[in-house]
Structure formats: structure tokens, C-alpha cells
Amino acid sequence: MLFEGKTHRISDNVIRFGDQLASVDLVRTSRGWVRVGAMPEIAKFLRQAKTPPHYVIVLPSVATQVGDSITGEEFICWSSLDSGKFAGTYVGTPEALDILRRYLEPAVPYTLNADQTAIERRDWLDTLYCPEPTPAGGVVRIGGVEIRVEPARVVIRDGRQLLYDGCPVSSPDLDDRIDRFLDAVPRRGSVDALRVLAVGTGNGLGGNTSSFLVEVPGHRVWVDPAPRPHETLARHGIHWGDITGVLVTHIHEDHLGGLTACLARARAKNQRLSLWITRPSLVVLEQRLADIVPDFARLIDVREIQPGTPICLGDATLVSRLNHHVLPYGTLGLKFAWNGRRVGISGDTKYDEAILRRLSRPELTAEWFADCQLVFHEVDPVQPDSVHSHYLEVLKLAEQLPGRLVVYHSVGNTAPLEMAVEGQWYEP
Numbered sequence: 034m035l036f037e038g039k040t041h042r043i044s045d046n047v048i049r050f051g052d053q054l055a056s057v058d059l060v061r062t063s064r065g066w067v068r069v070g071a072m073p074e075i076a077k078f079l080r081q082a083k084t085p086p087h088y089v090i091v092l093p094s095v096a097t098q099v100g101d102s103i104t105g106e107e108f109i110c111w112s113s114l115d116s117g118k119f120a121g122t123y124v125g126t127p128e129a130l131d132i133l134r135r136y137l138e139p140a141v142p143y144t145l146n147a148d149q150t151a152i153e154r155r156d157w158l159d160t161l162y163c164p165e166p167t168p169a170g171g172v173v174r175i176g177g178v179e180i181r182v183e184p185a186r187v188v189i190r191d192g193r194q195l196l197y198d199g200c201p202v203s204s205p206d207l208d209d210r211i212d213r214f215l216d217a218v219p220r221r222g223s224v225d226a227l228r229v230l231a232v233g234t235g236n237g238l239g240g241n242t243s244s245f246l247v248e249v250p251g252h253r254v255w256v257d258p259a260p261r262p263h264e265t266l267a268r269h270g271i272h273w274g275d276i277t278g279v280l281v282t283h284i285h286e287d288h289l290g291g292l293t294a295c296l297a298r299a300r301a302k303n304q305r306l307s308l309w310i311t312r313p314s315l316v317v318l319e320q321r322l323a324d325i326v327p328d329f330a331r332l333i334d335v336r337e338i339q340p341g342t343p344i345c346l347g348d349a350t351l352v353s354r355l356n357h358h359v360l361p362y363g364t365l366g367l368k369f370a371w372n373g374r375r376v377g378i379s380g381d382t383k384y385d386e387a388i389l390r391r392l393s394r395p396e397l398t399a400e401w402f403a404d405c406q407l408v409f410h411e412v413d414p415v416q417p418d419s420v421h422s423h424y425l426e427v428l429k430l431a432e433q434l435p436g437r438l439v440v441y442h443s444v445g446n447t448a449p450l451e452m453a454v455e456g457q458w459y460e461p
Contacts, residue, residue: 046197051202053204054211054261055203057201060189063176063178066087067089069090070092074242075105075106076111076237090187091125094132097203100291107136110161111141113161123162124167124173133162134162136321139321141161144420148388149420177191214264220274224249226371228460229460230246231441232269233455241455243257247376249346252347254276254277257288258290258292259291269456279306282380283363284321288381296329296333297326306333308335310337313363314362339353351367357382357397359420364380366401375404375406375407377405377408378409379402380411381411382411382422384430399433409453414443428450431450439459
């Protein structure tokens with residue numbers, strides 16, 4: 034995983050996840066673990082460490098070129114639902130807690146109904162999000178544990194023992210460090226074909242989150258930007274500066290974990306990020322990030338995607354569809370075409386032939402991908418009743434397609450389906 038090897042014991046009672054660019058601290062107290070801060074992919078750290086916190090300190094939200102201190106909390110909620118474990122009590126100023134609630138609200142409450150034919154809203158957020166606002170003095174007492182939350186400092190005492198005094202680290206010269214890192218990454222030349230790099234093939238609970246770099250002449254579009262873009266891309270020989278646009282298929286954070294970092298870099302370089310997105314998702318995304326990236330609208334050039342309407346990318350085209358998934362703002366499936374060759378990317382979707390017959394949406398059937406020589410399709414290798422595509426249904430899809438199908442968005446055994454290989458380039 035991207036964060037492998039970035040766990041450090043700071044003291045007998047403090048574990049740090051991350052590095053000098055961004056980190057989260059876990060503090061062990063007599064009342065359980067206290068997590069100080071958040072960052073993209075924090076749920077994976079906690080699952081790996083097997084130390085679910087009882088309390089979470091919500092820090093002021095700041096976006097940098099490695100992410101922010103709010104993104105990550107959505108998948109804490111999903112991880113809690115998946116494992117049946119308590120997400121923890123959130124401690125912070127009333128303002129910080131309100132910001133976190135506004136961030137979670139557009140995503141966490143939604144799923145599919147009992148027969149999986151429609152989206153429904155649940156009361157999950159009311160169950161998972163338990164806020165504990167700090168009073169005027171900034172101190173919360175939990176039994177013998179005292180937590181003091183200040184603007185740039187957190188102090189935790191257990192009885193007479195001082196366990197923690199500080200904040201997760203963030204380098205003051207972060208932008209310069211990112212630039213020095215990128216100086217060592219070679220730049221790519223011009224693009225002369227349609228090809229796709231599997232940047233990540235996992236999901237929000239395991240592996241490196243799924244994302245793809247699609248190259249066509251004149252464009253390098255990063256589909257669903259992943260956390261820590263400078264490292265994620267460089268791992269595969271891609272310079273962050275060579276990306277010409279970012280495409281967001283939907284607003285679940287495992288599909289935009291690197292977006293706030295991309296926005297922060299646009300700000301640092303006095304540039305605008307070319308953002309490819311549907312209008313409904315853009316409206317909700319701007320609301321969701323309003324407190325994290327207040328200048329969001331100023332930092333983007335929007336390339337609006339209208340499902341069913343082709344978009345020209347020079348000699349290439351992009352066509353999209355609205356998938357059957359859990360968000361009321363929509364989730365995209367994609368097809369890129371150039372010089373008679375086509376590649377499809379399913380995006381998150383519930384492909385199930387019995388359900389699709391009831392929906393009567395022909396664009397969700399195998400026919401939509403029939404003109405593709407290569408299709409990347411999401412898969413759930415375990416749960417037939419999840420909101421994703423069970424592998425037995427994807428096998429049925431593969432049998433109907435004349436081209437090659439590879440699967441992604443999984444960390445399990447997908448045999449007999451071919452799993453996309455992270456870091457591999459594919460050509461249709």
C-alpha cells in the first residue's frame with residue numbers, strides 16, 4: 034500500500050501514522066485510544082493496526098499538497114459499518130464538528146434499497162457520528178482523562194500523567210519538499226496512442242484506491258485522483274505536472290482522495306485545475322469542500338460531463354453513462370475512443386442482470402461496452418448483495434463481450450476473472 038512503512042511509535046502511549054508531510058497520532062489512555070486528526074486513507078491504517086479509537090480529535094481543516102485533515106473520515110464511517118465497530122466520539126470545537134458533519138452528510142447516508150433497484154437514505158450518520166463539542170475552555174473530561182483542544186495544540190492527560198502535548202506534524206516547507214521530490218521524476222513525452230495506466234486497483238477499505246490515467250494524443254486525464262498524488266503518480270513514472278485534467282466519476286472519497294491535494298497544488302502554482310465532472314456532482318462537491326478549500330471555485334476550470342453526450346479530446350472522444358449505484362447525484366461509467374480503438378471503465382456500479390431487467394436501462398447492459406476492445410470493470414469477489422458487482426455477474430458480462438475484460442476495485446481473489454495489475458499500461 035502507499036502508506037506501507039509509515040507507522041512509528043513516538044512514545045509508550047503514542048503511535049504516529051504518516052510522515053513529515055502529513056500524519057495522524059493515536060494516543061493510548063485508560064479510557065481507550067484517542068485519534069488526533071485525520072488524513073486520506075486513515076481507515077486503512079486503523080484496520081491494519083487493529084486499534085479502533087474510542088475518541089477522535091477533529092482538527093481545523095487545512096488543504097495541502099498531500100491532502101487535508103477531513104478527507105478520510107467518510108471511510109471511517111464505512112469501515113465501522115463493515116466491521117460493526119463503533120466509529121468513536123468526535124471531540125472538537127463546535128465549528129470543527131459542524132464542518133465534519135457537512136462533509137459527511139452528502140455521502141454517508143445513502144445506499145440501495147432492499148431489492149437494490151433504487152437509492153434510499155438511511156440514518157447511518159446519526160448513528161456513526163457522535164459529536165462532543167468542547168466547552169468555552171476547550172477541555173473535555175472523560176473519567177480521569179482530560180483532553181484540551183487548542184487552535185494548534187492538543188493536550189491529553191490521564192490522571193497526573195501527561196500523555197500528549199502537540200499536534201500531528203506537517204512540514205512548514207511542504208510545497209518546497211514536494212517540488213524537490215518532483216524534480217527527480219522524469220517528464221513524459223508526447224502521447225501518440227490510446228492507453229490506460231492502472232494507477233490503483235483497490236478500494237476504500239484495502240489496497241491502493243482505484244484510479245486510472247488515460248492517455249490520448251494531447252491529453253492525460255487522471256480518472257478518480259488518489260491520495261498523495263506526488264507519490265502515487267511517481268511510483269509509476271508519472272510526473273504530477275504532466276496531468277492535463279482530473280475526472281471525478283462520483284463524490285465518494287475513495288474516488289477523490291487526492292482532489293484537495295490537486296487543488297492545493299493549483300493554488301501554489303497559481304494555476305487552475307481542469308476538472309471533468311457532471312453538474313450535479315460539482316454542486317455537491319463544492320458544498321462538501323467549502324470549508325476545506327474555500328477558494329474551490331477559483332481554482333478549477335470545469336469540463337462539464339453530460340452523460341450520453343460525447344466530449345471531444347482532439348481526435349479522441351469520451352462518452353459517459355449514469356451507473357446504477359448509491360449516490361443521488363450520480364456515478365459515471367466511461368468510454369474513451371481514438372482511431373477506432375475503445376476502452377471502457379465501468380466506475381462503481383451494481384451490475385446484476387436480474388436487477389437491470391427490472392430497471393429497463395439498456396445503457397447499463399453488456400451492449401454499452403460491446404464496441405470496446407478493453408473493459409475495466411469493478412468487482413466484489415465476496416458479497417453478492419453489496420452495492421458493487423458480484424464476480425458471478427461480472428463473469429456473465431465478460432461472456433457477452435467480444436473484447437478483453439479485466440477487473441478492479443478489489444483486494445480479494447478475483448479468479449477466474451483477470452485482475453488489473455497496478456502499474457501496468459494497457460492498450461485496447
